[in-house]
Amino acid sequence: MAPGWIAAPLSGVVAGFTTRFGGGSAFPYDSLNLGLNVGDSPENVAANRAEVAAATRAPLRYMKQIHSAIAIELGSDEDGLAEPEADASITRSDAFALGVLVADCVPIILADAERSVVAVAHAGRAGIQLGIIGSCLAAMRTAGAESISAVVGPAICGRCYEVPEAMRDDVSRVTPAAYGHTREGTPALDLPAAAVAQLTAGGVSSVTALGICTYEDDRFYSHRRATHEGRSATGRFAGFIALER
Numbered sequence: 444m445a446p447g448w449i450a451a452p453l454s455g456v457v458a459g460f461t462t463r464f465g466g467g468s469a470f471p472y473d474s475l476n477l478g479l480n481v482g483d484s485p486e487n488v489a490a491n492r493a494e495v496a497a498a499t500r501a502p503l504r505y506m507k508q509i510h511s512a513i514a515i516e517l518g519s520d521e522d523g524l525a526e527p528e529a530d531a532s533i534t535r536s537d538a539f540a541l542g543v544l545v546a547d548c549v550p551i552i553l554a555d556a557e558r559s560v561v562a563v564a565h566a567g568r569a570g571i572q573l574g575i576i577g578s579c580l581a582a583m584r585t586a587g588a589e590s591i592s593a594v595v596g597p598a599i600c601g602r603c604y605e606v607p608e609a610m611r612d613d614v615s616r617v618t619p620a621a622y623g624h625t626r627e628g629t630p631a632l633d634l635p636a637a638a639v640a641q642l643t644a645g646g647v648s649s650v651t652a653l654g655i656c657t658y659e660d661d662r663f664y665s666h667r668r669a670t671h672e673g674r675s676a677t678g679r680f681a682g683f684i685a686l687e688r
């Protein structure tokens with residue numbers, strides 16, 4: 444079975460989001476887990492990553508994500524196996540794809556295909572608060588991007604992401620669009636809405652939110668859903684983007 448992924452609506456690039464399907468990992472990582480250090484075997488993860496690279500016709504370069512505001516540019520001359528500590532990566536190279544790993548946090552893929560600059564960003568609660576989106580946009584512009592388009596991928600929605608009230612207050616002070624409540628009326632954060640607001644405020648000319656909730660749509664990994672089902676572990680899916688060769 445080929446690795447599953449949904450295409451992202453961006454022109455001039457190969458971009459999308461992988462699903463849980465078509466990999467070789469067993470429960471609770473079934474089956475296309477791409478995340479290291481989540482309890483799955485490194486051999487399974489390596490095999491799944493190789494399947495995705497074959498399907499997308501580009502080796503993916505992942506990050507060691509640390510919930511920071513660090514955005515870095517990756518050049519074509521670097522060691523393809525190194526995973527930099529960062530939460531956004533940018534490249535002008537068409538030799539590889541950029542990958543971001545998530546299971547509820549917001550994966551964002553960005554491009555100015557005309558100027559050959561692409562990027563991915565990992566925007567969880569901390570990243571939204573710390574400004575990873577602003578860092579990513581600044582790094583893209585340093586690399587020559589002018590007219591940036593962005594796609595906000597599958598992430599836990601504002602109706603499902605219950606948080607303590609003080610946390611909702613803290614995050615919505617930074618970005619009011621983050622303020623939300625669950626179906627039951629308890630405090631929640633709407634991270635996809637916050638991401639859209641920050642992208643728009645940052646001058647991104649076209650923002651598309653897929654509107655897919657990872658908690659509700661079990662094609663994708665969801666850390667919160669796994670926790671509610673009594674499991675502490677789950678896999679990670681990827682947002683990815685590469686310049687067309």
Ligand SMILES: [Zn+2]
Pocket residue numbers: 599600601602603604656657658659
């Ligand atoms: Zn939801």
